[in-house]
Amino acid sequence: MPFQLDENTVAGRVIFERGEARGQQEERTDFLALLMRRTFGPDERIAGLAERMAVLDRDTAAELALHAASLDDLDRTLPPHPGT
Secondary structure, eight states, rough: OOOOOOOOOHHHHHHHHHHHHHHHHHHHHHHHHHHHHHOOOOOOOHHHHHHHHHTHHHHHHHHHHHOSOOOOHHHHHHHTTTTT
């Protein structure tokens, strides 16, 4: 008997919603990184800072990305990375 896993099953909906949330988080992270690169220029710290900022509400994160005095200032202001 074939196993059906699509949006019409409970498991399918859960997997779909998790994937959608992960995609939104990645999109937000990419956008915040773009804002920081435009503000501060290329820097290897931007990807990690963007990941840390992505957990904040959208307005707060954008405000920080656009108006921080420096990347060092952002690093001191943001909560630690969830994995640390």
